[in-house]
Amino acid sequence: MAMHPLTRVLLGLACILVGLWLVAPTLVVVPMSFNENKSLAFPPQGFSWQWYQNFVTNPEWSTSFLNSLKVATVVAVLATVIGTLAAFGLDRMRARSAGLLRMLLLTPMVVPGVVLAIGIYAVYLDARLVGTMTGFVLAHTILALPFVLIAVQASLEVFDKRLETAAASLGAGRIATFRTVTLPLIAPGILSGLLFAFVTSFDEVIVSLFITSPYMKTLPVQIFTSITRDADPTVAAVGTILLCATTILIGGGLLLLGRDRRSSL
Amino acid sequence: MSASATPSQRDASPPSRRSWGALALALPALVLLVVVIGYPLATIVLRSFAEPQWGLQNYGWFFSTPINLIVLQRTFAISAWVTVVCVICAYPFAYAMTAVGPKLGLLLTLCVLIPFWVSGVVRTLSWVILLQDSGVINSMLRSVGLDGVRLIRTQTGVVIGMAQVLLPFMVLPLYSVMKGIDLRLVQAARSLGAGPIRAFFTVYLPLSLPGIYAGAIIVFILALGFYITPALLGGPRSTMLSTLVQNQVLSLLQWGRGGAMGVVLLVATFVLLALAGPLMRQKHKQGTR
Numbered sequence: 001m002a003m004h005p006l007t008r009v010l011l012g013l014a015c016i017l018v019g020l021w022l023v024a025p026t027l028v029v030v031p032m033s034f035n036e037n038k039s040l041a042f043p044p045q046g047f048s049w050q051w052y053q054n055f056v057t058n059p060e061w062s063t064s065f066l067n068s069l070k071v072a073t074v075v076a077v078l079a080t081v082i083g084t085l086a087a088f089g090l091d092r093m094r095a096r097s098a099g100l101l102r103m104l105l106l107t108p109m110v111v112p113g114v115v116l117a118i119g120i121y122a123v124y125l126d127a128r129l130v131g132t133m134t135g136f137v138l139a140h141t142i143l144a145l146p147f148v149l150i151a152v153q154a155s156l157e158v159f160d161k162r163l164e165t166a167a168a169s170l171g172a173g174r175i176a177t178f179r180t181v182t183l184p185l186i187a188p189g190i191l192s193g194l195l196f197a198f199v200t201s202f203d204e205v206i207v208s209l210f211i212t213s214p215y216m217k218t219l220p221v222q223i224f225t226s227i228t229r230d231a232d233p234t235v236a237a238v239g240t241i242l243l244c245a246t247t248i249l250i251g252g253g254l255l256l257l258g259r260d261r262r263s264s265l
Numbered sequence: 266m267s268a269s270a271t272p273s274q275r276d277a278s279p280p281s282r283r284s285w286g287a288l289a290l291a292l293p294a295l296v297l298l299v300v301v302i303g304y305p306l307a308t309i310v311l312r313s314f315a316e317p318q319w320g321l322q323n324y325g326w327f328f329s330t331p332i333n334l335i336v337l338q339r340t341f342a343i344s345a346w347v348t349v350v351c352v353i354c355a356y357p358f359a360y361a362m363t364a365v366g367p368k369l370g371l372l373l374t375l376c377v378l379i380p381f382w383v384s385g386v387v388r389t390l391s392w393v394i395l396l397q398d399s400g401v402i403n404s405m406l407r408s409v410g411l412d413g414v415r416l417i418r419t420q421t422g423v424v425i426g427m428a429q430v431l432l433p434f435m436v437l438p439l440y441s442v443m444k445g446i447d448l449r450l451v452q453a454a455r456s457l458g459a460g461p462i463r464a465f466f467t468v469y470l471p472l473s474l475p476g477i478y479a480g481a482i483i484v485f486i487l488a489l490g491f492y493i494t495p496a497l498l499g500g501p502r503s504t505m506l507s508t509l510v511q512n513q514v515l516s517l518l519q520w521g522r523g524g525a526m527g528v529v530l531l532v533a534t535f536v537l538l539a540l541a542g543p544l545m546r547q548k549h550k551q552g553t554r
Contacts, residue, residue: 007461011357011360011361011364012361014354014357014358014361015357015361015373018354018355018358018376018432019358019373021354021432022379022429022432022433023376023379023380025392025429026379026383026387026391027391028394029391032394040393041397041399041400042394042397042399042400042401043404082294082297083294085290085293085294086291086293086294086295088290089288089289089291090287090291091287092290093284093287093288094284101291104298105291105294105295105298107298107302108298108302110486110487110534111302111306111490111534112507112530112531114490114507114510114511114527114530115306115309115490115527115528115530115531116302116306117511118309118511118520118523118527119302119304119305119306119308119309120305121514122305122308122309122520123304123308138297138300138301139301141297141301142297142302145298202384205385205493206492210515220384220386223384223390224497227389227390227393227497228497235387235390236394239384239387239390239391242383242387243383243387246382246383246384249382250375250382
C-alpha cells in the first residue's frame, strides 16, 4: 500500500516518540548511579563509583542480591521441569480438556498481584514459610510456570510428530527417541522458558514484599524499600547493573533464536 | 504415555489410558497450582466472610464507606486512562512494525521487548527520577517557563508510568492481528473510490479491532491490579485498590476487610475476562476470515 509522504513522516515521528518513551526513561538510572551526592535529584553532580562499591560491600544489598540469584536459579530449574512436563501432558490430551487445563495453569498471570500476595501470606503465616527460601521458591515457581508453559507449548505446536514416528520405526526406543529427536528440536522453547522463569523470579516484587522478613530479602524488595525510605543512589547503581545484565541476556537469547531459525529452515 | 508411540500403537492404546498418562504429566503443575494459588485464594475468600464474624459485614463495610468507593472508582478510571493512552500510542507503532523492512522491524520489536525484560522496580525507579519535583521533566519544563508542575504523587504521573509499563501488552496483540490483515482489501476499497481516510476507517480499522480488544482487555486487567507503580509514583490522592488491600492487611491486620477488597478486585478481573473471552474469539474469527 503506497503511503502518502505526509502520513509516512507522521507515522515515523510517532514511532520514534513511542520508541523513545519505551526505552529512554530507563536509561536515566545510568547517569544517576555515578552521582557524587547522596541524592536522586537531576542532574547528578560529579562522578564517583561509591554506590557500586556500596552495593558490593553493604551486606543489605549484597545478601539480597545473592538471595535473589539463589531463588531465581532454583525457580528456573523447577518451573522449567514442571512446566515442560505439563506442556507434554496437555499436548497429549483431547483439545477440550487441554484448553481447560491450560486456562487454569495460566491464571497466575491474571490474578491481581496483591490478592495473590495476601493469600499466600496468610497461608505462609500458618505454615511458617514467611521469610524462608522454600516459601520464595514455591511462590515464584507458580508465577513463572505460565511463561514456561507458553514457550514450550509454542515449540511443541510447530514440532513435526512424524519425526518421532520415523525414529521409532528405525528402532529407537521411547527414551532414545525423546533424547535424540524430541528434546533437541524443542530445546529452544525450553531454554526460553528457563530464561523467562529466571527473570520472572528475579523481578518478582509484590508477593515477595509480603512474604519477606528482615532475614530473607530479595533484591526487588530491597530496591523497593530503599526507594520508599530514602534517596540512596545505590538503587541507581543496581538498576544499571541489572540493565547491563538484561541486555547481555537478551543479546544471548536473540543469538539463540537466530540459530534456531536457521537450523529449522 | 505415548511419547514415542507410532500412530498405530497410539490408536491401539485405549483413550482413557492415554489421557491418564497425559494427566500424570501435568499433575505436578496442577498440584502446585492448587497449593500455591487455589488454597491461598480460597483462604482469602473464606476470611472475607468469616472474620471477625460470619456474614457479609466486610462487604457491607466496603460498599458503604465513601473512601473505598472513591478509590474503587479511581482504580477503574486510572485503568481506563492507561488503556486509552496505550491504544493511541500502540496503534501507529504496531502498524509501523508490519510496514517496515526486516531490519527496522527488528529494531522496533526490540524497543517493545526490552521493557519487558528490564526489572519492573527499576523502571518505576527511573520514573521517580524523571517525574520528581527536582526531576528531568520538571527542569525541562522550567527552562521553557512552566514552573511548579507537579507530576509525582499525582494521577497524571501514575498514568504516565503505568502506560509505559503496559504498552508492550498492547503492541504485541495489535501487531499479531495487523500482520494477518490482507492489505489487498484496502487496495480494493481505494480502487472502488474510497479516499485513504475512508479506506482506513471502513476497512483497516474494523479488521484490526480484534487486536485492540485483546490488547485493551489485557492492559485494563493488569492495570486494575497494579501495585508498585501507584505506590511509588502516586500520592494519597491517587491511591488504587491494591494499596488499600495492602494497608488493611499489613498495617491494620484487618484480614476480613482486606480480603473483601481483594475479592472485589478478583471478581472484577474475572468478570471482565469472561465478558471479553467470547467477544475476542468471535471478532478474531471475523478478522482472520
